[in-house]
Amino acid sequence: MALVFFSDEDDPVQWRALLEAGYPGLEVRVFPAEGEISDVEYALVSAPPAGLLARYRNLKAIFSLWAGIEHILRDPGLPPGIPIVRMVSGDLTRGMVEYVAMHCLRYARRLDDYQSQQRNREWRVLETRPDMRVCVLGLGVLGSAAAAKLASLGFRVSGWSRSRKSQLSVESFSGQDELLRCLSDADIAVCLLPLTGETHEILNLESMSRMPRGSYLINAARGAHIVDGDLLALLGTGHLAGATLDVFRHEPLPQGHPFWSHPNITITPHIASTVRPCAESAAWVVRNIQRIEHGGQPLSMVNRALGY
Amino acid sequence: MALVFFSDEDDPVQWRALLEAGYPGLEVRVFPAEGEISDVEYALVSAPPAGLLARYRNLKAIFSLWAGIEHILRDPGLPPGIPIVRMVSGDLTRGMVEYVAMHCLRYARRLDDYQSQQRNREWRVLETRPDMRVCVLGLGVLGSAAAAKLASLGFRVSGWSRSRKSQLSVESFSGQDELLRCLSDADIAVCLLPLTGETHEILNLESMSRMPRGSYLINAARGAHIVDGDLLALLGTGHLAGATLDVFRHEPLPQGHPFWSHPNITITPHIASTVRPCAESAAWVVRNIQRIEHGGQPLSMVNRALGY
Numbered sequence: 252m253a254l255v256f257f258s259d260e261d262d263p264v265q266w267r268a269l270l271e272a273g274y275p276g277l278e279v280r281v282f283p284a285e286g287e288i289s290d291v292e293y294a295l296v297s298a299p300p301a302g303l304l305a306r307y308r309n310l311k312a313i314f315s316l317w318a319g320i321e322h323i324l325r326d327p328g329l330p331p332g333i334p335i336v337r338m339v340s341g342d343l344t345r346g347m348v349e350y351v352a353m354h355c356l357r358y359a360r361r362l363d364d365y366q367s368q369q370r371n372r373e374w375r376v377l378e379t380r381p382d383m384r385v386c387v388l389g390l391g392v393l394g395s396a397a398a399a400k401l402a403s404l405g406f407r408v409s410g411w412s413r414s415r416k417s418q419l420s421v422e423s424f425s426g427q428d429e430l431l432r433c434l435s436d437a438d439i440a441v442c443l444l445p446l447t448g449e450t451h452e453i454l455n456l457e458s459m460s461r462m463p464r465g466s467y468l469i470n471a472a473r474g475a476h477i478v479d480g481d482l483l484a485l486l487g488t489g490h491l492a493g494a495t496l497d498v499f500r501h502e503p504l505p506q507g508h509p510f511w512s513h514p515n516i517t518i519t520p521h522i523a524s525t526v527r528p529c530a531e532s533a534a535w536v537v538r539n540i541q542r543i544e545h546g547g548q549p550l551s552m553v554n555r556a557l558g559y
Numbered sequence: 560m561a562l563v564f565f566s567d568e569d570d571p572v573q574w575r576a577l578l579e580a581g582y583p584g585l586e587v588r589v590f591p592a593e594g595e596i597s598d599v600e601y602a603l604v605s606a607p608p609a610g611l612l613a614r615y616r617n618l619k620a621i622f623s624l625w626a627g628i629e630h631i632l633r634d635p636g637l638p639p640g641i642p643i644v645r646m647v648s649g650d651l652t653r654g655m656v657e658y659v660a661m662h663c664l665r666y667a668r669r670l671d672d673y674q675s676q677q678r679n680r681e682w683r684v685l686e687t688r689p690d691m692r693v694c695v696l697g698l699g700v701l702g703s704a705a706a707a708k709l710a711s712l713g714f715r716v717s718g719w720s721r722s723r724k725s726q727l728s729v730e731s732f733s734g735q736d737e738l739l740r741c742l743s744d745a746d747i748a749v750c751l752l753p754l755t756g757e758t759h760e761i762l763n764l765e766s767m768s769r770m771p772r773g774s775y776l777i778n779a780a781r782g783a784h785i786v787d788g789d790l791l792a793l794l795g796t797g798h799l800a801g802a803t804l805d806v807f808r809h810e811p812l813p814q815g816h817p818f819w820s821h822p823n824i825t826i827t828p829h830i831a832s833t834v835r836p837c838a839e840s841a842a843w844v845v846r847n848i849q850r851i852e853h854g855g856q857p858l859s860m861v862n863r864a865l866g867y
Contacts, residue, residue, distance in 0.1 A: 260684075345713045348712070349667070350668065352712065353661060353664035353670065356657055356661035356664070360657060360661055362661065362665075365825075365827050365828075365830075366825065369825065372814055372819045374811035374812060376568075376828055376829075376830055377830075381835070400711075404657060404708070405653045503682035504682060511680045512680075517673075517677065518673075518677045519673050520676075520683060520684055521684075522685075
């Protein structure tokens with residue numbers, strides 16, 4: 252039984268060691284050294300090229316190294332019916348919570364303004380808004396963890412998602428009307444949505460205009476959630492005070508893109524959260540292989556109809 | 560019965576409204592309009608000039624607007640025996656926790672390095688250390704709250720204080736030997752100590768040298784906890800990778816001070832945490848006046864012998 256590993260970015264050596272130790276009898280093969288294709292029953296992938304997954308005729312499950320999987324669903328050769336399993340790991344969640352907390356605190360405490368004052372040797376206490384309101388878009392594993400942590404830091408947090416999440420401790424909204432309502436009450440909007448037909452370009456002139464003047468945007472989901480030109484327009488008028496972007500339509504962000512040099516845009520190179528090869532992440536894959544081999548369903552299966 | 564309010568920075572209007580509403584019969588007078596001096600039984604002060612407090616012969620308690628009170632104890636005219644009450648408010652604690660969490664995350668996630676990459680339009684994932692270790696110096700109300708929040712964010716936290724704090728969830732150290740041990744295991748040291756004879760210049764060449772190469776310092780306590788020249792020396796050799804300083808020996812930090820333009824020093828103008836006039840802070844003062852008027856002792860009294 253073999254698992255094929257495909258990633259441009261991740262180191263296969265540790266993954267192989269962890270997975271082979273965790274599931275005796277499993278052979279981890281690193282693409283393109285995939286050996287006999289009929290042995291390959293599992294795939295662990297980041298962003299495989301279209302058509303790659305179709306090669307493996309005996310595939311039982313596809314594990315994604317990324318939280319977002321819309322690029323896998325877009326593959327026209329994607330074998331139908333094979334479970335796609337999203338990575339759920341404490342590592343991934345923790346990284347995202349850190350990223351969101353750091354940038355919300357940075358805006359709440361006006362870190363950039365203080366750093367700019369320092370360059371002018373200026374000693375001046377700046378007004379800050381107490382009780383900043385944050386709207387978290389997307390209340391899956393990452394979004395709910397981020398919302399809970401922000402609430403514990405004293406932010407006034409609300410959340411928006413496709414279906415209402417009543418079990419959360421934060422106020423939860425759903426549906427298009429409530430999206431606009433949620434945004435209109437937010438000093439910071441944090442996008443952690445899956446990218447689907449419904450969420451594509453969800454942050455556009457209409458929706459972002461509803462945010463109060465001087466508010467901030469943090470996007471750690473996918474570049475295509477935002478209409479780039481609309482964001483630039485709203486930053487240009489000062490309606491939005493700043494944006495922190497970890498994801499872009501084209502990555503790496505092209506050299507000529509106006510985001511790079513915008514004084515109110517902070518760019519990070521898709522590092523908000525990553526799955527490192529660690530015992531916990533490997534155990535997640537192993538546990539799901541065990542479930543499948545015992546005739547069960549994997550956990551955290553992607554719903555292909557919903558697109559996430 | 561009157562309370563005299565003295566502060567260069569705080570707005571007396573809201574304080575007066577909140578305190579007079581909270582304690583009917585209490586008259587709040589704003590220095591220098593202190594009226595009949597013999598009426599003044601309470602003082603609410605930030606940094607009163609030496610000798611000011613000695614004017615009020617019928618003083619029953621001195622409330623400090625600041626968490627640190629060493630400047631009050633240094634006043635040679637300070638009336639002996641009068642309780643000095645430290646401000647304890649959720650506002651003050653929350654502000655400090657935010658500040659410490661933000662800067663620890665900033666170092667852990669290499670925010671400055673990513674911002675510097677952005678200026679060069681550079682898209683590159685940087686190595687980060689997982690499980691950063693933070694040593695919190697000072698485990699009073701602010702220090703224990705900061706330590707707990709850092710632990711909940713995934714940092715490996717230890718703490719150091721004059722007396723061992725066994726009830727905390729984080730590993731706790733005390734005494735000079737253990738200070739060096741605690742620092743030698745820290746990627747980030749956070750100073751939240753009171754300033755006393757024992758803690759004056761506690762962060763010097765000897766102690767800071769024990770920190771691992773490439774570690775960081777955050778000081779939100781008092782400027783005199785640090786030997787400025789020793790900090791500059793250790794930043795110069797790269798032994799310390801960076802420092803975030805909210806407090807200085809002379810505030811505002813003098814224009815010619817080398818800290819201002821140091822590339823690895825971040826300066827904020829004593830804003831880590833402040834007590835705003837709010838219902839909760841006013842209730843704290845009112846509650847303590849009530850205790851004293853009923854013949855009891857105020858809460859959170861300063862121990863003059865220990866100096867905090």
